[in-house]
Amino acid sequence: MKRVIAILLIGILGFVSVALAQKTEVIFWEAMEAKLGTTLQTITDLFNKENPNIEVKLVFVGNGDQLDSKILAAAQAKTLPTIAQVYPAWAGSLVAQGVVTPVDSFADFSSAASQLYPSIINMSKINGRIYTLPFNQSIYVLYYRPLMLQQAGINPPKTMEDLANDAKLLTVVKNGKTVRYGLGFRTTYGVLTAVARQFGGGKYITSEGSLIINSPENVQALTFLVNLVKEGYAYAKFDYFDNELTTSSVAMLIGEGADLPFDLSDVAGQKDGLEMTPFPVGISNQTAPLFRGQTLVIFNTATPEQQAAAWKYIQFLITPAVQIYWAMNTNYSPLNKTVTTLDQWNLFAQSTAYNPSAIAEGLANGISYSENLPWWPSVIDNIRTAVENAVHLTMTPQQALDWAQQQSVLAQDKYLGK
């Protein structure tokens, strides 16, 4: 009898200990490729080590667009993960479907939020509530080849006016053929928005919900870019600029901070590398960066324990130490306010050749490239097409943006069911 009781006791003890040691599993669908992925894995491993009762599992699901479409399918099939990285428009769409837990409903949200720039918190507002927290956010900066600028005897441009002048000075024409363009930029929605922001535009919808894509400021910004192309000082195309960097045929490049790892590898082995400088300022006379990136959503389809664990993980991600590590390794901007005041960051920024301080400048004054609206991808498409048409001179900037406005109104009306 004693033996039976002993066995029973041991059995119960064993069961209880297993039950207690049961880890809360957090499934994180992410889209961080190559080095970004390994950096995120290192951070996550650290979190798992510090929190033995939580296990965050990273599931890499291809690039951002692929991830978005996978989430769409998973939302229908009710097989959503615990957290995922999504673009702002998709966040809006998921919120509309009612599958997202607002992060402001978690305990100590306000203390977490107070660590971040208010601009970051504002980005996540949907219908007055904070549903998501941005994570991998990169700002538009100006890349330049330091040796080329040195040879021309100029410093990196500080204003939009300087940018235009320097592009002119840096352009090299041999035998009637341009062998080096002063400026290169991609014909994307983001580039126009980053430039338009310096002209007082860059916002395409009012708070009342009416579209203002063809506002005078936006037209002025597009005209600025188109003129540079027309005069032959800038080269614009949709594709990435890897060829031009490899062959040194552009001196300056408008790009995002997170492009750096890729762009640096394109100039690898060349005498002068690549450096960053904050985006040239326009009429506001202060750095006004444009954020582009994804945001983290916690799905309400997960169990409350999983959601709480996921929230803990997100809090960990925005701590200064993790933010510094993340920014150092990926060149995404550090979103925690205290980072720029820390010696560790400043030492890194000063000692690193490509000038990483550019990705942390003026963040309090930043806005997101995209609205949290499900139909915004159509607007992005229309504006991209408008930029392309204007830069390739098939339309004037005014015509192109008028066209984008008209097309986007159609998309909005369709969404609103008009």
Next chain:
Amino acid sequence: MHKRNKYIIGYLYLIPALVIFILFTYWPAIYSFYLSFFNTTTSTGHAIFVGLSNYVYLFKTGQLPYPFFTAFEYSFVRFIFAFVISITLFSWIEVKGKHLLKNMIPLILIPILAISLIYPSLSFWGGDIYIVLLWVLFGILTFYTVRKMDFLKSHTTLFLLSILGFYIVAYYIGNRNIDLYTLFFKIAQNNSFIMSIWNTFYFVIIDVPITIGISLAAGLLMKNLPFFKVFFRTAFFAPYVASIVAVSLLWLWLFNYHYGIFNFILSWFGISPINWLNSASLTMPTVAILSIWEYFGYYGLIFLSGLQNIDQEYYEAAEIEGANSFQKFMYITWPLLSPITFFVMVVSLINAFQVFTQVYVLYNQMPGPYANSGLTMVFYIYNTFYNEQQMGLASAAAYILLGIIMVLTLIQFRTTEKRVEYNI
């Protein structure tokens, strides 16, 4: 009884396959048709039944610079002009310039009248309904005076081409701003779906004839080569089995503006480099080059199998009669190959309408370098579905694509099947 049991067992064997087909092919197809009547991305967060409005949305024209009917009138006048001149030309060929006095009216007066009328019709009187009626009368008159001609009937394709040619001439004579073609283009600028239809047709028109021509040549080559047959067969077929995504990297370099081999070869002939990948007007030709390269080996192999099925006796008989290789091709190979040619025509047309991957890989997942010049119908569907999440709209577009392919295949069957010689 025993026999019927056998049938039942046969059908039972088919059922599993049928179930899989229904579950994974027909059901999604039917469901997406159902979905095409819903607006899936709405402010309410759930799908709303909207009837046919997705289909209407796809064909929304926006503001027209002039009414559709005006464009139709102008195009109609051009068409009749082309018709009258073509018919006269064909009559000239038929009578070979003889009996001029007898055919005075149809062969000399009508064309003179047409030529002297076309400019005023398209410039000062444009869009006047009476002028259009006059032209209609004119067309009927011409048709009646010369309807009994054999040459015309035996050369329909040539006749249609001639009409097209004269239409283009008329287009350049008059007010080019007003025409169905111009109007279509204006609408396409404001409606990316119509743009995608235009791009797809453009692609099909370049791609299908050239693919058939080259693959027929490849098939003939593979059959008649004395040695290295197996080598060429493998070499031509390799692009079809190679992953297009993988070979796209190669093609990106071939097409490269600065370092590409195409521009290098062109430079031997003193032709200045062509910006293959960054030019809106060259988007579809560039995509077609890649697509032709990918498929010609596959269709070539089908042609080869058809060629091998042709009985050698015909050729031997022809040789005894002293036919040359061209005659052998025209009178033996081409007619006897017609079932295969017909098959390849239908299949390659269906295939060409679904062009997507080639654009996707060549242009960095974008619909062409700029101005949506590479936006094909499937690309539009993909974009609407994946990027804009408008499943209803995408389904509606997919069904319109299906409709277009069905109608064109039907036309192919109706017009071409009569010419196909199924011997054996």
